[in-house]
Structures are given as C-alpha cells and as structure tokens.
Amino acid sequence: MEMSEAKLDGNAIAGLLREIFTMEMTTSETTCAGCGSVSVVGRVDVYLNAPGVVVRCPSCEQVLMRIVHGRGRYWLDLRGTRCLEFVAPD
Ligand SMILES: [Zn+2]
Numbered sequence: 001m002e003m004s005e006a007k008l009d010g011n012a013i014a015g016l017l018r019e020i021f022t023m024e025m026t027t028s029e030t031t032c033a034g035c036g037s038v039s040v041v042g043r044v045d046v047y048l049n050a051p052g053v054v055v056r057c058p059s060c061e062q063v064l065m066r067i068v069h070g071r072g073r074y075w076l077d078l079r080g081t082r083c084l085e086f087v088a089p090d
Contacts, residue, residue, distance in 0.1 A: 023086055031083040034062035041084075 026042035037059040044064060045056040052068035057080070066077035078084070 023089065027087065029085040030064055030081050031085075032057040032060060032062055032064060033080050033082040035060040036082070039064075 026040070028041045029038050030041055030044065031038050034057060037057060039058055043058060045058050045061070047054040047056065051070050052066055052075075054063055055065040055067070056062065057064050062080050064078075064080045066075070068075040
C-alpha cells in the first residue's frame with residue numbers, strides 16, 4: 001500500500017468513510033493492485049467465507065478486499081485494491 005507524504009490518523013478520514021458506507025457501493029470502481037484492471041464493484045468475484053467476505057479480481061483472482069463483520073465491528077482489508085472510485089452524491 002502506498003504511503004502518503006503527510007501521516008494522519010484515522011480521524012482524518014472518518015467523514016470520508018462515513019460517506020462511502022452510506023453510498024451505493026456496487027457502482028463504484030476498484031483498481032486491482034495486482035494486475036491494474038478496473039472493475040465495477042458490482043461485477044467483482046465475491047466469496048462468502050464465514051465469518052468474512054473475500055472479494056477477488058475477476059481478471060487475475062487476486063484478493064481485492066476482505067471484509068469481516070462481528071462483535072459490533074467491521075474489518076476492511078483493502079491491500080489488494082489500488083484505488084476505489086465513487087461517484088459523488090448530488
Ligand atoms: Zn487483478
């Protein structure tokens with residue numbers, strides 16, 4: 001994962017994350033960190049492996065995301081995603 005020049009803590013993206021997770025996710029586009037292909041999230045490969053979800057690149061099968069939900073929390077591993085692109089709300 002690329003590091004930015006200025007190191008900020010999670011509070012810096014709290015508002016951003018709140019926006020993202022109230023938005024329609026399936027129309028966003030994810031860029032695979034492995035092969036560079038861009039996929040609409042609604043078209044990626046998803047595996048429901050309890051207790052989590054594994055999302056894979058439809059082109060090269062690299063893991064794009066791991067999402068675990070439990071004990072009142074979410075864990076989101078995006079190391080396989082180079083970029084997530086969303087359409088801004090009106
Ligand atoms: Zn890929």
